[in-house]
Amino acid sequence: MPGILTDSVRSQIDEIELDSSRPLVICDADEVLFEFVRSLEHYLDTRDHYLDLQSFAITGNIKHKETKVPFPASGMKDLLADFFATSTRDMSPVPGAAEALAALARHAQIIILTNMPEEHREDRLAALERHNMSYPVVANDGAKGAAAAALSERTGDPVFFLDDLPPNISSVRRGVPHATIIHFIGDIRLAKLLGPAPDCDHRIDDWVEAQRVIEETIARARG
Numbered sequence: 001m002p003g004i005l006t007d008s009v010r011s012q013i014d015e016i017e018l019d020s021s022r023p024l025v026i027c028d029a030d031e032v033l034f035e036f037v038r039s040l041e042h043y044l045d046t047r048d049h050y051l052d053l054q055s056f057a058i059t060g061n062i063k064h065k066e067t068k069v070p071f072p073a074s075g076m077k078d079l080l081a082d083f084f085a086t087s088t089r090d091m092s093p094v095p096g097a098a099e100a101l102a103a104l105a106r107h108a109q110i111i112i113l114t115n116m117p118e119e120h121r122e123d124r125l126a127a128l129e130r131h132n133m134s135y136p137v138v139a140n141d142g143a144k145g146a147a148a149a150a151l152s153e154r155t156g157d158p159v160f161f162l163d164d165l166p167p168n169i170s171s172v173r174r175g176v177p178h179a180t181i182i183h184f185i186g187d188i189r190l191a192k193l194l195g196p197a198p199d200c201d202h203r204i205d206d207w208v209e210a211q212r213v214i215e216e217t218i219a220r221a222r223g
């Protein structure tokens, strides 16, 4: 589902200056711009747990270091909230992301559309700034299609969307049917656990290649 546009997301989008004639790159943050899984592993290490990447999932794969007992699904919401509260500012960037976005910003507007608690938006902005990725951030909750549609209505074509999670990709496919969608998974171990999302146009896990495809698509659109 493309989802619904919440008041919070609408007002965040309203605050962004958008150019109706420029192409748009909508980019996820966790596991596309930031090393989410590695950061989560550091966090878990300090709390006697570890991530046993048996499948493309966090829930069920977090285990106690000694007992190997899986962390309960019922506690995941609180655990992730605490992780974002303590770790958002210190997450390390995916290699090549800042350089690729800087190059793409010459041809397109870059917007970061991230699913995270809005109270940590300032931390995310600080981490992005520290790693030379100061672009507008929209803190979203759930399906991303409605937010992507609202952004694309106010910009030019082509529109690009990058994300690691197939449900987000399906949502944007419905919300912005003409978008060029890149399924991108920054962590090599995670990337091996999942094939291309059914609704993506390209599966690319490397920023040099993603930049090339986006630049070629923009050049083709310009004729």
Ligand SMILES: [Mg+2]
Residues within 6 Å of the ligand: 028, 029, 030, 031, 032, 163, 164, 165
């Ligand atoms: Mg992500």
